[in-house]
Amino acid sequence: MLNTTTKKTIEIDGVTLHLSQPDNTSSEWIGQEEVLRQIQACWMVISEKDFPLSPRITGMPGIGKTTLAMVAANQRNQPLYIFQCTSDTRPEDLLITPVLSEKGKISYHASPLVCAIIEGGICILDEGNRMNEKSWASLAPLLDHRRYVESIIAGIKIQAHKEFRACVTMNNDESTFEIPDYILSRLQPTLQLAMPSYQDELAILRYHLPFSGEDLLKMTVDFLQKSHQLDLDFSPRDGIHIIQYALKRISQEKDNPLAKDKMWQEA
Missing domain, CATH: 3.40.50.300 (P-loop containing nucleotide triphosphate hydrolases)
Structure with missing residues (x-):
């Protein structure tokens, strides 16, 4: 109510x-x-x-x-x-x-x-x-x-x-x-406002996604930092959504040990 x-x-x-x-x-x-x-x-x-x-x-x-x-x-x-x-x-x-x-x-x-x-x-x-x-x-x-x-x-x-x-x-x-x-x-x-540094971007994702594993966070920040260097339009918000979707897909494939990398690539 x-x-x-x-x-x-x-x-x-x-x-x-x-x-x-x-x-x-x-x-x-x-x-x-x-x-x-x-x-x-x-x-x-x-x-x-x-x-x-x-x-x-x-x-x-x-x-x-x-x-x-x-x-x-x-x-x-x-x-x-x-x-x-x-x-x-x-x-x-x-x-x-x-x-x-x-x-x-x-x-x-x-x-x-x-x-x-x-x-x-x-x-x-x-x-x-x-x-x-x-x-x-x-x-x-x-x-x-x-x-x-x-x-x-x-x-x-x-x-x-x-x-x-x-x-x-x-x-x-x-x-x-x-x-x-x-x-x-x-x-x-x-x-x-410039794109955040590596450490700042990692801290931003940790703040918004405290339930995510550290490996997914770092994998995403690596991708975002490379995209910033190439002037591609990927922002911290995109990184948050990538991890959110990947985590939801991973939860559907709990028995698949290779699901994490596959679902991140899908996201």
């Missing part, structure tokens, strides 16, 4: 907004401590006239960009909200969505981004370069010194809480939009 919590609402300029719950996923960051410190530096405010930066985290899919941002947010002890950007994301999806209730009334639901703006949380715009320019344009005042958003649908302007922070993750692949320069200039600095 699911535990339900009372939905939170807030009134702004006579409009009642329904807020969503923050993300409570537990995450751990392994290796590349410097880039974690860089994110924390971006979110610092060192003077009354200073304001936080909204960095963009770039890298190949599956290397931990979102996890990195989640851990950075958790270290600040602020509520975390994640918005998954897609090619058909509309400005109202980013801000406030009208929903027709059973009684025929319209209720306004705040996006994870707007919830973070109101609650003084941190929002990760995940895979931001999948989003089109029209949606990005609605965030221009939020990402500079003005720090507000305007919802045409709800007819309200929302000033960001002073503790609000944001970052954007971006994949290095071809299935994305070109982000306009006036937005890129607001998403600074660019933090490039």
Whole structure:
């Protein structure tokens, strides 16, 4: 049975907004401590006239960009909200969505981004370069010194809480939009996440797969490290899935002493 919590609402300029719950996923960051410190530096405010930066985290899919941002947010002890950007994301999806209730009334639901703006949380715009320019344009005042958003649908302007922070993750692949320069200039600095070292990658797989044998882990890391050297698109996430599938197949062939190598090759 699911535990339900009372939905939170807030009134702004006579409009009642329904807020969503923050993300409570537990995450751990392994290796590349410097880039974690860089994110924390971006979110610092060192003077009354200073304001936080909204960095963009770039890298190949599956290397931990979102996890990195989640851990950075958790270290600040602020509520975390994640918005998954897609090619058909509309400005109202980013801000406030009208929903027709059973009684025929319209209720306004705040996006994870707007919830973070109101609650003084941190929002990760995940895979931001999948989003089109029209949606990005609605965030221009939020990402500079003005720090507000305007919802045409709800007819309200929302000033960001002073503790609000944001970052954007971006994949290095071809299935994305070109982000306009006036937005890129607001998403600074660019933090490039590299593929992990051998020891870091082994530690990552051990963390996610504590039930796996050491030989399978090392076999997979050897493969991943070679693929990194050849610039092939295999990430730690791929390694986790390879081992997961291999272990499930091995469990089906318990009586076969050669199953381990065979099933790993199959995966």
